[in-house]
Amino acid sequence: xxxxxxxxxxxxxxxxxxxxxxxxxxxxxxxxxxxxxxxxxxxxxxxxxxxxxxxxxxxxxxxxxxxxxxxxxxxxxxxxxxxxxxxxxxxxxxxxxxxxxxxxxxxxxxxxxxxxxxxxxxxxxxxxxxxxxxxxxxxxxxxxxxxx
Numbered sequence: 001x002x003x004x005x006x007x008x009x010x011x012x013x014x015x016x017x018x019x020x021x022x023x024x025x026x027x028x029x030x031x032x033x034x035x036x037x038x039x040x041x042x043x044x045x046x047x048x049x050x051x052x053x054x055x056x057x058x059x060x061x062x063x064x065x066x067x068x069x070x071x072x073x074x075x076x077x078x079x080x081x082x083x084x085x086x087x088x089x090x091x092x093x094x095x096x097x098x099x100x101x102x103x104x105x106x107x108x109x110x111x112x113x114x115x116x117x118x119x120x121x122x123x124x125x126x127x128x129x130x131x132x133x134x135x136x137x138x139x140x141x142x143x144x145x146x147x148x
Contacts, residue, residue: 008130009127009130010081010127010130010131010132010144011132013057013065013067013081014055014057014065014067014068014080014081015057016057016058017055017056017057017067017068018055018056018057018058019053019054019055019056020053020054020055020056020064020093020094021051021052021053021091021092021093021094022051022052022053022054022056022075022086022093022094022095022096023049023050023051023089023093023094023095023096024041024049024050024051024075024095024096025041025042025043025044025047025048025049025096026044026048026049026050026074027044027048028044028046028048030048030050030074031074031076031077032044032050032074032075032076032077033075033077033078033096033099034077035077035098035099035101037101038101039098039099039100039101040098041096041097041098041099050074050075051074051093052070052073052074052075054066054067054068054070054073054075055067055068056094059083062085062086062087063083063084063085063100064083064084064085064086064094065081065082065083066078066079066080066081066082066083066084067080068080069134069136069142071136071137071140071142078099079105079107079142079144080132080134080144081104081105081132081144082099082100082103082104082105082107083099083100083104084096084097084098084099084100085097085098085099085100102147103147104146104147104148105131105144105145105146105147106144106145106146106147107142107143107144108142108143108145109140109141109142110140110141110142110143111139111140111141112135112139112140112141113139116135116141118135126143126144126145129145129146130146131143131144131145131146132144
């Protein structure tokens with residue numbers, strides 16, 4: 001670990017989160033949002049949108065950080081720790097307009113069967129490097145590791 005660049009604990013990134021309804025363009029399967037290299041969100045030709053109420057951290061100036069994994073929501077391309085820009089519509093929803101790229105974390109979702117040792121060094125190393133992990137419904141494992 002570089003002493004000049006201390007690791008920020010992942011949990012610190014999620015402090016101050018509040019539930020907000022997020023609206024985003026999606027494909028015909030309600031998946032999204034999708035974006036191009038510069039982070040601009042791609043509008044589907046049909047104009048279809050979807051929404052999900054999730055915990056987000058307001059970073060100011062229209063920038064937000066997702067503070068939970070949307071495992072059972074239509075928001076399928078972003079995970080906790082990912083940042084985006086949004087504008088508020090008349091209903092008070094946050095409309096996602098741009099993704100802050102490059103993403104700061106690599107996320108991996110796995111289906112695990114049988115028993116899993118959540119006290120293993122693997123999970124401890126993820127946290128020590130500034131990432132995190134979550135086991136949902138006893139069988140969906142999401143790991144988020146910093147890209148740097």
